[in-house]
Amino acid sequence: MSSTSRTETGEERDALSATDLGDAADRLSTAPKDDGGDSRGVGEPAGGPVLGVIGWLRWFWRQLTSMRVALILLFLLSLGAIPGSLIPQNSVNDLKVQDFKAAHETLAPIYDRLQLFDVYSSVWFSAIYILLFVSLIGCIVPRSWQFVGQLRSRPPGAPGRLTRLPAYTAWRTDAAPEQVRETARTLLAKRRFRAHTVGDAVAAEKGYLREVGNLAFHIALIVMLVAFAVGQLLKSEGGKLMVEGTGFSNTLTHYDDFKSGSLFTTDELVPFSISLDEFTGTYEKTGPQRGTPRTFKADVTYSQDDGKEHKAVIEVNKPLVIDGTKVYLLSHGYAPVVTVKDGRGKVVFNGAVPLLPIDDKVSSTGAIKVMDGYRDKDGKRDQLGFAAFFVPTYGGKGSGQMFSQFPGLEFPVLNVGAYHGSLGVDSGLPQNVYQLDTRKMTPFKDADGNVLKKSLLPGETLELPDGAGSITFEKEVMEWASFQISQQPGNGWALGGAIAAIAGLAASLFIHRRRVWVRARTGEDGVTVVEMAALGRSESARLPEELADLAATLHAEAPTATPDPSDAENAENAENAENAENAENAGNTGNTGNTGNTGNSQDTEDPVDTSAEGAEK
Amino acid sequence: MTLAAATNENLAGISNVLIYSAMAVYTLAFLAHIAEWVFGSRSKVGRTAAALTTDADAARSAAGPVVQTRAGGTAVLERPKVVTRSAAGQRDVPDGPGAHGGTEKGDLYGRIAVSLTVLAFLIQAAGVLARALSVQRAPWGNMYEFSITFSTVAVGAYLGFLAAKKNIRWMGLVLVATVLADLGIATTWLYTESDQLVPALHSYWLWIHVSTAIFCGAVFYLGAVGTLLYLFRDSYEAKLARGGNPGGFARSVLERLPSAASLDKFAYRVNAAVFPLWTFTIIAGAIWAGDAWGRYWGWDAKEVWSFITWVAYAAYLHARATAGWKGRKAACLALIAFACWLFNYYGVNLFVNSLHGYAGV
Numbered sequence: 020m021s022s023t024s025r026t027e028t029g030e031e032r033d034a035l036s037a038t039d040l041g042d043a044a045d046r047l048s049t050a051p052k053d054d055g056g057d058s059r060g061v062g063e064p065a066g067g068p069v070l071g072v073i074g075w076l077r078w079f080w081r082q083l084t085s086m087r088v089a090l091i092l093l094f095l096l097s098l099g100a101i102p103g104s105l106i107p108q109n110s111v112n113d114l115k116v117q118d119f120k121a122a123h124e125t126l127a128p129i130y131d132r133l134q135l136f137d138v139y140s141s142v143w144f145s146a147i148y149i150l151l152f153v154s155l156i157g158c159i160v161p162r163s164w165q166f167v168g169q170l171r172s173r174p175p176g177a178p179g180r181l182t183r184l185p186a187y188t189a190w191r192t193d194a195a196p197e198q199v200r201e202t203a204r205t206l207l208a209k210r211r212f213r214a215h216t217v218g219d220a221v222a223a224e225k226g227y228l229r230e231v232g233n234l235a236f237h238i239a240l241i242v243m244l245v246a247f248a249v250g251q252l253l254k255s256e257g258g259k260l261m262v263e264g265t266g267f268s269n270t271l272t273h274y275d276d277f278k279s280g281s282l283f284t285t286d287e288l289v290p291f292s293i294s295l296d297e298f299t300g301t302y303e304k305t306g307p308q309r310g311t312p313r314t315f316k317a318d319v320t321y322s323q324d325d326g327k328e329h330k331a332v333i334e335v336n337k338p339l340v341i342d343g344t345k346v347y348l349l350s351h352g353y354a355p356v357v358t359v360k361d362g363r364g365k366v367v368f369n370g371a372v373p374l375l376p377i378d379d380k381v382s383s384t385g386a387i388k389v390m391d392g393y394r395d396k397d398g399k400r401d402q403l404g405f406a407a408f409f410v411p412t413y414g415g416k417g418s419g420q421m422f423s424q425f426p427g428l429e430f431p432v433l434n435v436g437a438y439h440g441s442l443g444v445d446s447g448l449p450q451n452v453y454q455l456d457t458r459k460m461t462p463f464k465d466a467d468g469n470v471l472k473k474s475l476l477p478g479e480t481l482e483l484p485d486g487a488g489s490i491t492f493e494k495e496v497m498e499w500a501s502f503q504i505s506q507q508p509g510n511g512w513a514l515g516g517a518i519a520a521i522a523g524l525a526a527s528l529f530i531h532r533r534r535v536w537v538r539a540r541t542g543e544d545g546v547t548v549v550e551m552a553a554l555g556r557s558e559s560a561r562l563p564e565e566l567a568d569l570a571a572t573l574h575a576e577a578p579t580a581t582p583d584p585s586d587a588e589n590a591e592n593a594e595n596a597e598n599a600e601n602a603e604n605a606g607n608t609g610n611t612g613n614t615g616n617t618g619n620s621q622d623t624e625d626p627v628d629t630s631a632e633g634a635e636k
Numbered sequence: 637m638t639l640a641a642a643t644n645e646n647l648a649g650i651s652n653v654l655i656y657s658a659m660a661v662y663t664l665a666f667l668a669h670i671a672e673w674v675f676g677s678r679s680k681v682g683r684t685a686a687a688l689t690t691d692a693d694a695a696r697s698a699a700g701p702v703v704q705t706r707a708g709g710t711a712v713l714e715r716p717k718v719v720t721r722s723a724a725g726q727r728d729v730p731d732g733p734g735a736h737g738g739t740e741k742g743d744l745y746g747r748i749a750v751s752l753t754v755l756a757f758l759i760q761a762a763g764v765l766a767r768a769l770s771v772q773r774a775p776w777g778n779m780y781e782f783s784i785t786f787s788t789v790a791v792g793a794y795l796g797f798l799a800a801k802k803n804i805r806w807m808g809l810v811l812v813a814t815v816l817a818d819l820g821i822a823t824t825w826l827y828t829e830s831d832q833l834v835p836a837l838h839s840y841w842l843w844i845h846v847s848t849a850i851f852c853g854a855v856f857y858l859g860a861v862g863t864l865l866y867l868f869r870d871s872y873e874a875k876l877a878r879g880g881n882p883g884g885f886a887r888s889v890l891e892r893l894p895s896a897a898s899l900d901k902f903a904y905r906v907n908a909a910v911f912p913l914w915t916f917t918i919i920a921g922a923i924w925a926g927d928a929w930g931r932y933w934g935w936d937a938k939e940v941w942s943f944i945t946w947v948a949y950a951a952y953l954h955a956r957a958t959a960g961w962k963g964r965k966a967a968c969l970a971l972i973a974f975a976c977w978l979f980n981y982y983g984v985n986l987f988v989n990s991l992h993g994y995a996g997v
């Protein structure tokens with residue numbers, strides 16, 4: 020056999036079916052036989068200038084739905100996903116994108132043009148996966164029809180020479196051929212093969228679920244994609260920061276920030292309200308990982324339409340789910356309680372001021388704004404603003420370190436810088452609550468003429484000059500937690516698709532579709548010859564084992580004929596015997612020269628047990 | 637809070653000692669494997685590449701035989717013997733004898749190597765267990781812990797194959813060498829004190845997602861070794877079939893490996909068997925991300941590379957079903973896919989900024 024050279028062109032299975040086996044391997048799967056795309060397809064337009072638009076479309080469609088193009092598209096998809104992991108992405112972290120743009124002035128515009136900051140929503144990436152999915156649909160539909168056809172038809176009859184098949188066995192028996200065939204048919208049917216008798220042989224097939232699994236897997240991929248797309252269009256996602264003791268109700272106006280898909284409408288917001296009762300954070304206290312967070316948990320109370328209050332705990336990995344809307348714990352920080360009084364001692368502000376962490380030890384900054392109610396010493400209306408810097412654990416005087424040493428509240432210090440004037444909140448422009456816009460404000464001055472600043476311990480007060488009032492850092496520091504409230508319909512479908520995909524994949528990869536033929540006919544000497552052979556879609560170690568098992572069972576019903584010395588002269592058998600010896604040799608060549616090597620058979624065995632010995636137990 | 641106290645310093649220390657001991661024993665196994673190969677090269681089989689071609693011819697002429705089994709005695713019921721034949725177009729080359737090359741001494745050293753590997757595996761597994769007990773959690777909180785678990789699982793899978801009487805001892809040397817490399821990297825560069833987890837890792841999904849991820853990686857690794865050796869062995873066989881004359885090294889080493897067809901089949905089986913589990917791993921990760929970060933899929937670097945790895949393996953499986961792509965091209969895809977897995981592990985953790993990077997490396 021000149022088979023070795025054929026390996027390079029990789030058409031072995033097709034060659035097998037074409038030359039030796041007739042249509043034995045026909046319809047054993049719904050995978051395209053030959054990736055015709057090139058031979059038929061490319062040839063056509065080249066050869067025929069008459070090809071119209073339709074012809075070209077057809078050709079294009081055939082290319083697109085060929086396995087080869089599917090393969091290339093898959094490869095492109097993985098290639099195309101790479102830049103998104105190396106270049107900062109807007110969708111993941113737009114701050115990093117800004118940094119990158121600032122750092123690479125020449126590169127950034129090029130990247131921008133290539134949509135490299137938005138790889139996963141870029142035109143080219145979308146093109147790849149849309150083509151892939153079109154290809155997928157174009158592949159699934161015909162394959163499904165083909166499969167339905169296969170289910171309705173019956174396995175093809177036995178090929179002329181069963182000896183050509185990957186697994187083969189034969190023996191002679193005294194039982195009548197019809198009887199053997201009938202026994203074989205019932206035996207195969209009992210093992211849930213689809214079996215029928217064609218001519219002198221029984222043809223049987225099993226493992227159709229493989230195809231079902233494969234089709235289910237590919238369909239599930241489409242379901243997942245559609246579910247994901249629908250989810251993106253209809254989803255909503257908003258953030259809300261709550262200080263301990265405050266609450267929120269799920270309406271658009273109450274969000275700090277809000278994003279939604281293009282088909283989202285506000286009616287889709289589930290009505291509920293929620294309040295943060297207490298936030299607890301614990302941190303590693305000692306060791307090299309001192310300061311690493313250990314637990315974050317938020318105790319909340321929520322209620323829905325019926326007004327009933329429920330208590331719940333939200334942790335980092337455990338969102339609260341209210342009617343499909345998920346409330347996630349995102350981050351946390353401190354909100355020192357401060358009191359601001361005017362010159363006459365009237366309290367003009369009292370409350371917890373949430374500050375934003377700037378490092379992982381929760382050094383925080385923010386602003387304390389007194390918008391109304393404040394009058395200066397002359398009784399004139401004015402506004403006060405304090406730039407605030409807070410550390411939960413101060414390093415101590417002389418440590419030279421103003422940043423926090425530890426994320427837990429061990430030695431809290433609040434530093435404030437005092438201003439008065441216009442906070443700029445009336446200008447109508449949206450204003451960042453955590454930043455003090457000092458453009459229209461005048462700082463209070465200390466003795467040296469600098470901005471009046473002071474680090475306060477809990478309970479301490481900073482007196483503003485000239486009886487302008489005071490600010491007190493109360494002995495209380497609240498914590499705040501921010502939550503992400505999101506809903507994304509279609510998750511159920513995506514999950515269902517994912518489970519179906521895994522199940523289908525497992526069926527597709529672990530179930531073997533195979534055919535078995537049992538031929539029984541009267542030999543030249545009048546004795547019945549039983550031949551059995553099996554063919555699988557993919558080569559499987561189990562194929563010969565299964566055949567051996569079937570053969571043994573059938574053999575019990577139709578045992579080997581009593582030996583007749585004249586048989587040895589039978590020409591066919593003599594040849595067979597010789598071949599058998601060769602086969603033995605071939606199977607054992609690994610052992611040649613392996614003298615005295617005992618008990619080591621697993622090493623010389625074929626790793627996948629396809630050898631004849633493997634099948635024999 | 638006194639969570640830190642939960643870290644049992646003693647056990648953590650014991651774990652370290654065990655890991656170092658395992659490395660020592662693996663080193664001995666490595667040396668034994670070397671001895672196996674060296675003694676094996678003295679075998680007659682090892683020296684006669686020409687013999688292989690004739691064997692191959694013999695095998696080919698055996699194609700299509702009929703085996704008739706007759707009951708020799710009167711009442712003996714023998715099973716009919718099944719004869720197998722590889723697919724048309726594949727070389728009917730028999731498997732090589734293995735590293736020992738059929739020599740008694742080589743075989744002895746091979747067995748010693750396997751025994752040492754078993755011992756080292758037990759010690760290493762105990763080391764992983766001690767590490768887990770020292771922190772009372774799954775031992776997969778950082779790269780050091782991933783690495784030591786990873787090679788434990790790889791060796792475990794290899795020993796599992798051996799126990800199931802699969803022909804896989806040819807992999808011993810390469811495997812033990814990489815395990816040593818892996819442990820070396822883990823102990824020198826990735827070492828992290830035994831400690832508690834950050835809150836984002838507190839979830840039962842850690843058990844599900846990370847354990848399957850490590851398992852998949854370890855078994856994909858075995859598949860990748862099979863694939864790589866397949867490529868070498870395949871060109872060797874192709875050269876012989878063309879009547880070429882492979883170099884002495886190829887003759888001595890490649891000859892002793894299983895046939896290209898066997899290696900290819902092994903690699904395919906392993907990769908195909910793990911692929912659904914890898915799919916599950918990614919989905920489990922997405923569900924966890926949904927709980928932890930409020931989105932199932934956010935194209936974080938780790939997610940991207942898991943996806944790339946998955947698509948690459950899918951491409952490999954497709955390639956095997958596509959005319960003109962089977963064999964060597966498909967094998968290259970499989971290697972690319974494994975390289976993606978490796979990059980996802982080392983590259984993303986060390987060089988790329990990722991949400992997954994909180995694990996203290």
Ligand code: HEM
Pocket residue numbers: 048049050051083084085086089093151152154155156158159233237240524527528947949950953954957
């Ligand atoms: C979305 C991208 C796709 C992915 C992730 C994917 C994945 C897979 C996987 C993992 C297998 C292996 C299962 C097995 O061997 O039975 C497979 C098989 C198969 N795929 Fe796809 N596929 C995709 C798209 C396509 C497309 C576009 C086509 C059609 C052109 C296609 C046709 C097939 C066929 C025919 C098989 C069966 C091969 C066989 O029976 O051996 N797939 N696919």
